[in-house]
Amino acid sequence: MRVALFLTCVNDTLYPDTGRAVVKLLTRLGVEVDFPMAQTCCGQAHYNTGYRHEAEPLARHFSDVFGDYEAIVTPSGSCGAMVRELYPRMGERARAEGRGDTLAATLAPVVQRTYELTEFLVDVLGVTDVGAYYPHQVTYHPTCHGLRGLGLGDRPRRLLQAVKGLELVELPGAEECCGFGGTFALKNADVSTAMGVDKVRNAESTGAEVLCAADNSCLMHIGGTMTRAGSDMRPVHLAEILASTEKEPAA
Amino acid sequence: MSGTFVGMPAFPKAAHDAVHNETLRGNLRHATHTIRAKRANAVAELSDWAELREAGKRIKDHTLRHLDRYLVQLEEAVTAAGGTVHWAADADEANRIVADLVKATGESEVVKVKSMATQEIGLNEALEAEGIRAYETDLAELIVQLGKDRPSHILVPAIHRNRGEIRDIFRKEMSEWGRPAPEGLTDTPAELAEAARLHLREKFLRAKVGISGANFMIAETGTLVVVESEGNGRMCLTLPETLISVVGIEKILPTWRDLEVFLQTLPRSSTAERMNPYTSMWTGTSDGGAEAGDGPRHFHLVLLDNGRTDTLADEVGRQALRCIRCSACLNVCPVYERAGGHAYGSVYPGPIGAILSPQLRGTASDIDASLPYASSLCGACYEVCPVAIDIPEVLVHLRERVVEGGPVTREGNKVVLQPAKGHAAERAAMRAARWAFTHPGVLRSGQRLASRTRRLHPRTLPGPGQAWSGSRDLPAVPAEPFRDWWQRTNGGKTEKGTSK
Numbered sequence: 001m002r003v004a005l006f007l008t009c010v011n012d013t014l015y016p017d018t019g020r021a022v023v024k025l026l027t028r029l030g031v032e033v034d035f036p037m038a039q040t041c042c043g044q045a046h047y048n049t050g051y052r053h054e055a056e057p058l059a060r061h062f063s064d065v066f067g068d069y070e071a072i073v074t075p076s077g078s079c080g081a082m083v084r085e086l087y088p089r090m091g092e093r094a095r096a097e098g099r100g101d102t103l104a105a106t107l108a109p110v111v112q113r114t115y116e117l118t119e120f121l122v123d124v125l126g127v128t129d130v131g132a133y134y135p136h137q138v139t140y141h142p143t144c145h146g147l148r149g150l151g152l153g154d155r156p157r158r159l160l161q162a163v164k165g166l167e168l169v170e171l172p173g174a175e176e177c178c179g180f181g182g183t184f185a186l187k188n189a190d191v192s193t194a195m196g197v198d199k200v201r202n203a204e205s206t207g208a209e210v211l212c213a214a215d216n217s218c219l220m221h222i223g224g225t226m227t228r229a230g231s232d233m234r235p236v237h238l239a240e241i242l243a244s245t246e247k248e249p250a251a
Numbered sequence: 252m253s254g255t256f257v258g259m260p261a262f263p264k265a266a267h268d269a270v271h272n273e274t275l276r277g278n279l280r281h282a283t284h285t286i287r288a289k290r291a292n293a294v295a296e297l298s299d300w301a302e303l304r305e306a307g308k309r310i311k312d313h314t315l316r317h318l319d320r321y322l323v324q325l326e327e328a329v330t331a332a333g334g335t336v337h338w339a340a341d342a343d344e345a346n347r348i349v350a351d352l353v354k355a356t357g358e359s360e361v362v363k364v365k366s367m368a369t370q371e372i373g374l375n376e377a378l379e380a381e382g383i384r385a386y387e388t389d390l391a392e393l394i395v396q397l398g399k400d401r402p403s404h405i406l407v408p409a410i411h412r413n414r415g416e417i418r419d420i421f422r423k424e425m426s427e428w429g430r431p432a433p434e435g436l437t438d439t440p441a442e443l444a445e446a447a448r449l450h451l452r453e454k455f456l457r458a459k460v461g462i463s464g465a466n467f468m469i470a471e472t473g474t475l476v477v478v479e480s481e482g483n484g485r486m487c488l489t490l491p492e493t494l495i496s497v498v499g500i501e502k503i504l505p506t507w508r509d510l511e512v513f514l515q516t517l518p519r520s521s522t523a524e525r526m527n528p529y530t531s532m533w534t535g536t537s538d539g540g541a542e543a544g545d546g547p548r549h550f551h552l553v554l555l556d557n558g559r560t561d562t563l564a565d566e567v568g569r570q571a572l573r574c575i576r577c578s579a580c581l582n583v584c585p586v587y588e589r590a591g592g593h594a595y596g597s598v599y600p601g602p603i604g605a606i607l608s609p610q611l612r613g614t615a616s617d618i619d620a621s622l623p624y625a626s627s628l629c630g631a632c633y634e635v636c637p638v639a640i641d642i643p644e645v646l647v648h649l650r651e652r653v654v655e656g657g658p659v660t661r662e663g664n665k666v667v668l669q670p671a672k673g674h675a676a677e678r679a680a681m682r683a684a685r686w687a688f689t690h691p692g693v694l695r696s697g698q699r700l701a702s703r704t705r706r707l708h709p710r711t712l713p714g715p716g717q718a719w720s721g722s723r724d725l726p727a728v729p730a731e732p733f734r735d736w737w738q739r740t741n742g743g744k745t746e747k748g749t750s751k
């Protein structure tokens with residue numbers, strides 16, 4: 001099976017390790033991964049800040065780049081939710097404004113074929129044990145758009161539970177938002193920080209070494225709060241844990 | 252306590268103090284987490300919650316679609332049962348109608364049932380200006396009134412106060428409004444409740460005029476419904492001779508049967524009770540001959556628009572009018588929990604306030620333009636809402652209105668809004684980013700430049716970047732963006748140590 005990796009602009013620029021981990025993981029599972037070089041950004045920050053008209057060209061661009069692939073896999077719950085939940089909404093709004101069905105039709109193929117990484121592993125490949133090894137104590141934070149937007153449910157937890165050597169510790173208040181929220185982190189920095197501090201406090205209370213999530217944007221906010229608090233905990237993307245093996249263990 | 256909150260600063264500034272007030276945050280955290288857990292249990296008891304939620308949404312949507320018809324039907328039914336219906340286009344008109352009605356009775360004081368609509372229009376202040384004193388009788392509302400404070404929650408207006416603070420308010424202020432607090436009042440809940448009971452009883456027995464809102468109005472029968480926990484509302488609804496109810500036009504339900512759905516979802520969502528302790532219903536007056544209903548001797552219904560028809564004209568935003576004011580979205584909202592209700596600058600705080608106030612009042616003021624951004628879009632509010640209002644969807648829709656402008660309906664007229672001021676830099680940045688993102692080569696050069704200069708990047712930033720780095724470190728820029736690695740190693744195939 002050949003799939004397109006939609007890495008997201010944040011991961012491409014700031015978290016290339018996550019991208020390498022996804023490639024390693026999927027290749028190990030027998031999937032041929034392609035990285036369309038023309039990919040950029042799904043337009044989420046634009047859309048969610050109110051710039052729908054700036055987001056539309058980005059959605060069209062996304063569709064041009066990925067429209068021909070059988071499956072598009074992304075290691076980001078929020079960008080996955082953007083494509084799957086909000087692209088259809090952009091199509092509806094265009095129709096409501098009398099611009100016809102063109103936008104909806106253009107976006108339809110990518111809407112149907114985009115999967116967040118854990119959905120792809122569990123639902124499409126049908127695996128929960130990906131043969132990973134990661135001898136650390138880990139606590140898992142389900143990010144809002146993965147949890148409530150895409151409805152990932154217990155998929156990430158099932159994947160983590162199957163990792164050899166990994167001890168999963170429950171995070172108190174796991175389903176509460178970490179306070180990132182895209183431009184919310186800038187526009188309402190006080191509230192955003194207060195939420196982040198509480199999230200870190202809850203994570204610390206577990207005694208785990210690693211806080212895992214499936215979205216680097218949230219991890220950037222949580223991680224930045226951790227280092228500022230002088231915490232020893234490390235934020236790690238789920239893909240990096242799943243890519244880790246006995247032969248090539250991740251740090 | 253002002254109904255209009257004129258000159259309120261934008262949300263981030265208003266939230267700043269609350270975030271740094273440890274007592275306030277402790278009070279809010281404790282209260283919201285307790286009720287949140289209870290609500291989840293109360294909801295989990297019902298196997299058909301999802302169906303009830305869907306039914307509630309449908310009934311409300313249907314009613315809103317045919318609102319004109321149901322309002323006329325309601326007016327006929329109320330009138331036939333001996334009541335009088337008044338129509339108020341805005342807050343001023345509603346206040347004037349109520350003040351005139353009270354004056355016509357010759358009274359100069361009224362008792363009030365807790366009501367959001369009367370707060371929305373600033374009725375107490377308007378009556379005060381006419382020499383009429385309004386006494387709040389809901390316990391939490393009384394605390395707010397005595398404390399010369401503003402409500403900070405829909406259901407528990409004094410949620411931001413703890414018992415010690417309430418005792419102090421009672422001791423200091425009760426004597427000015429009526430029966431003073433008992434000697435040696437402590438902060439035990441039983442003593443506080445008893446002090447309020449004694450204080451209020453005097454007013455119930457004396458008052459000739461009661462003022463209420465309503466949770467529901469039934470078009471087919473003309474019946475009004477008030478749902479409450481304390482029984483103080485029932486006292487105001489039954490003891491006075493004249494009752495004036497001020498109700499938003501969206502509170503209508505077509506038939507008596509429709510109530511069934513909401514009498515299940517409202518108490519469980521708001522107080523986590525299976526059934527609320529007091530449900531009062533009345534139809535017209537009891538004093539009007541053969542056709543009379545079972546209401547008070549004189550009954551006036553003031554139907555309030557105040558921006559609701561305009562809201563109804565908005566395809567995306569109109570779902571806010573489904574709200575039954577259960578406050579579940581407030582209790583689950585992580586932003587409300589930290590910022591407190593006052594920061595929203597509106598009688599409707601929390602997620603519902605963030606979408607309702609900028610629709611009812613427009614987005615012209617600083618506070619109203621900032622409310623759609625008072626959310627991390629985490630979606631918890633949508634998940635708990637018993638009438639399935641997609642609050643995040645409306646928030647984003649209103650953000651668009653703020654930054655891009657566009658067509659809206661104001662006072663029944665179609666107008667095109669200009670983008671709000673103060674977003675020029677952001678708009679330029681968004682445009683530039685869109686341009687870069689539709690030109691992959693540009694994005695790539697930018698990434699490379701960042702990587703090449705990575706050692707120069709500070710982990711804290713000056714200027715606008717301070718909003719981030721004042722409290723969080725930035726991640727280090729990697730030596731090589733992913734796409735360069737991909738190209739250099741042919742997708743990892745030629746890199747040593749990466750399995751194929």
Ligand code: SF4
Nearest residue numbers: 574575577578580636
């Ligand atoms: S928006 Fe929904 S959850 Fe919030 S108060 Fe209204 S009905 Fe309740």
